[in-house]
Structure formats: structure tokens, C-alpha cells
Amino acid sequence: MKNKNFRLSIAKKNDSRYFYNLRNNISTRKMSFNKKKIKLSDHSKWFNHQIKLRGFLWIFFSKAKKCGAVYLKKNKYLEIGYIISPKQRGMGYSSVMLNLFIKKFKKYNKKKEPIFAKVFNNNLKSLRALQSAGFIINKTKKNIKILKLKYV
Numbered sequence: 001m002k003n004k005n006f007r008l009s010i011a012k013k014n015d016s017r018y019f020y021n022l023r024n025n026i027s028t029r030k031m032s033f034n035k036k037k038i039k040l041s042d043h044s045k046w047f048n049h050q051i052k053l054r055g056f057l058w059i060f061f062s063k064a065k066k067c068g069a070v071y072l073k074k075n076k077y078l079e080i081g082y083i084i085s086p087k088q089r090g091m092g093y094s095s096v097m098l099n100l101f102i103k104k105f106k107k108y109n110k111k112k113e114p115i116f117a118k119v120f121n122n123n124l125k126s127l128r129a130l131q132s133a134g135f136i137i138n139k140t141k142k143n144i145k146i147l148k149l150k151y152v
Contacts, residue, residue, distance in 0.1 A: 055108030
């Protein structure tokens with residue numbers, strides 16, 4: 001896949017509804033750790049907080065069409081999450097999006113903090129996409145793999 005057809009941009013306030021709809025899509029929730037539908041008020045609170053953290057919310061485009069999103073959470077460590085739009089799944093976009101994100105996020109990650117990802121053991125496509133972006137399996141717990149990306 002040629003990367004010139006793809007781009008990743010920092011999310012803007014008007015992308016809130018796009019994130020909300022992606023996250024609440026029924027097929028997305030089936031693969032998520034939190035399977036419950038998110039209330040718009042809870043989403044708005046989360047999105048407004050995250051958008052202030054420059055480099056934590058991204059929109060992925062194929063040509064000019066929105067195809068997915070990448071986001072980071074920061075608790076004790078940085079954790080990545082990502083979603084591909086349901087109509088674009090199965091096209092290899094996850095790997096492209098994650099690789100673009102890793103390149104772009106380097107300038108925001110001044111402390112060179114490692115980024116972690118969690119994936120269900122049976123979600124082999126997601127596991128392969130993360131590994132193609134440089135994540136390595138750090139631990140396995142019950143039905144979850146925890147991966148780590150460390151900047152060199």
C-alpha cells in the first residue's frame with residue numbers, strides 16, 4: 001500500500017461526533033474491552049479533555065475520506081487505542097495508520113515514554129497490525145496480550 005494515499009491529522013473539536021460514532025458502532029464494541037455504549041455526555045467530557053493534550057487524538061484518512069482514529073490514554077503510562085471505520089476494515093489500514101502514528105507522535109513524545117497496547121489473544125489482525133508498527137509482546141494475562149513500543 002502506498003503511503004501517499006494516506007494521512008494522519010491531529011483531531012479537531014469538530015471530530016468529536018466522528019469519534020463518538022466510531023466508538024459506539026456495534027462491531028467496534030464487540031472487539032473493545034468496554035463493550036457498553038458510551039453516553040454522549042461522557043464522550044464529550046473525555047473528548048474535550050483529550051483534545052487539550054496535543055498529539056493524543058488523531059484522524060486517519062485514505063485520500064480525503066476519514067477511515068479511522070488513533071488515541072492515547074495516560075494513566076501510569078501511555079496506552080494506545082485505535083479504530084478503523086467498519087466499512088474500511090479488512091483492507092490493511094490498521095498497519096498503515098499505526099505506522100504513520102508512530103512516526104508522527106515522536107515529536108510529541110519528548111520524554112520518549114514507551115507506549116503500551118492491549119489486545120485480546122484472539123484478535124490476530126490487531127496483534128499483527130501492532131507488531132508491524134514495532135510493538136512487541138510484553139506480557140500475556142488470561143485472554144489479553146500487552147504489547148510495548150519503546151522509542152530508540
